[in-house]
């Protein structure tokens with residue numbers, strides 16, 4: 001059974017957010033008492049924290065799967081779900097968190113340093129929180145977001161002050177046992193030490209320092225011979241490297257000087273960062289008669305190389321006190337020179353202030369929308385609920401996704417992918433597309449609220465004309481084109497492009513005014529052709545269509561929307577008239593109509 005583990009793969013799954021609740025308050029004589037669905041709770045995070053009491057990653061070796069609890073769903077009567085509990089995992093000082101591909105995510109040094117490895121999912125808002133002037137009693141709630149789930153590699157790079165390196169059986173473990181109270185295994189065969197040992201040493205009045213004894217190195221360790229260089233990561237952070245040289249080896253082709261060169265070569269092969277680390281040479285086993293002679297012989301050579309040399313015997317403890325004092329002094333000096341590793345505050349990948357909320361790319365025949373917000377909104381949407389889908393469409397439009405799609409030349413019916421959801425784009429869904437603006441304009445001018453465009457009925461309505469709970473009228477009438485229709489449309493468009501002075505990109509129309517053909521297709525741009533009133537439609541100060549593009553999460557996203565008209569498809573009518581008549585913006589009328597009774 002392993003007792004020391006310094007590399008594990010941790011499968012971390014943060015808690016999911018609880019779903020929001022869609023509920024309507026009920027009371028005697030008050031059948032529709034308004035929305036009272038509570039919010040779902042946040043899922044618990046998974047946090048790593050450096051704990052000085054932990055020295056190995058053994059725990060993760062036995063329990064590699066860790067999961068934080070999920071948030072509870074919201075409930076009626078405005079009851080919010082409880083948050084999931086965060087899972088705090090103690091790790092040893094010097095733990096490095098890497099991706100599966102070996103890319104470093106964070107280096108945890110200093111007791112108390114913590115890092116959120118996986119974030120819990122947000123809870124979904126309940127319909128009480130989603131209620132607005134426009135949607136007074138939403139028939140849907142947001143879903144809780146799934147918590148982050150990832151596989152991370154945890155690697156321990158011990159934070160020892162002094163690292164002992166040398167051939168097997170040179171006496172490294174013996175030295176640790178002499179310098180500190182640690183009791184590593186010591187024996188007369190190579191590779192006695194299989195995993196690093198740590199000891200805390202003390203000398204004189206100097207502050208204690210830690211000593212790491214790594215498994216022995218042999219020539220070719222960098223090619224994987226012996227135990228390889230795997231354990232050398234434990235010496236990466238040390239302030240002094242101590243070469244333990246065996247002066248009493250019986251192997252014919254070895255002597256302290258060539259041993260030193262071999263080990264240095266292997267260290268250099270491992271990492272060039274170790275080159276500038278101060279070195280100390282320990283000539284061990286001088287209690288053996290030949291050993292003392294050999295030590296005396298090589299000492300001048302080593303001193304000439306500028307190395308500090310200590311002849312010692314761990315058997316008789318000769319020379320070990322001087323060595324310990326020297327090491328303690330060097331470590332203390334090094335600590336004075338470098339800042340203390342205390343709990344580090346870790347900030348990862350801060351988001352640039354001017355980073356756009358989303359991006360739209362044309363990919364093949366379709367479009368892909370990326371960005372934190374759209375992706376989150378998709379995760380929060382219950383696609384079995386039409387009203388929730390309508391809400392999503394509104395959010396996307398308000399963010400400007402529609403406009404961007406139109407600008408890139410997306411045609412109705414184009415495949416738009418956000419996250420793992422792909423749908424056919426219907427610009428009119430949002431009430432903010434060019435078509436919708438056009439139709440609204442027409443409606444204002446001619447029919448006082450009802451616009452008819454070709455074969456499709458387009459109803460202009462004030463915001464707030466919604467169907468029964470859980471449905472969205474705008475989704476009921478499909479304007480999806482058949483393949484044949486799309487081909488004809490494309491052919492017509494190409495023909496137009498050939499003709500000079502024709503459409504220079506249909507959707508530039510959004511700026512200059514648009515013309516719409518009998519199919520309800522934007523064909524070319526010329527405001528004057530359309531005969532629109534500049535004062536109403538074109539002016540710089542026309543913020544009539546501007547919408548609150550801000551974050552919705554403030555909960556007041558719809559508050560300022562009352563002036564912004566919305567145009568919706570009301571289905572395809574053969575006789576070319578609108579399916580239903582919109583009203584002219586009278587809130588009283590509206591609430592007195594279809595949705596009477598839904599509110600209050």
Ligand SMILES: Nc1nc2c(ncn2[C@@H]2O[C@H](COP(=O)(O)OP(=O)(O)OP(=O)(O)O)[C@@H](O)[C@H]2O)c(=O)[nH]1
Nearest residue numbers: 168169170171172173174187191192193216314315
């Ligand atoms: N005579 C004598 N023997 C020693 C001395 N130091 C260590 N030894 C012996 O050398 C052998 C190896 O000692 P270890 O401390 O296990 O050597 P190591 O460098 O840790 O070896 P690995 O763990 O295999 O890399 C043991 O039998 C020790 O008793 C010493 O100063 N004098």
Ligand SMILES: [Mg+2]
Nearest residue numbers: 172173192193
């Ligand atoms: Mg050993």
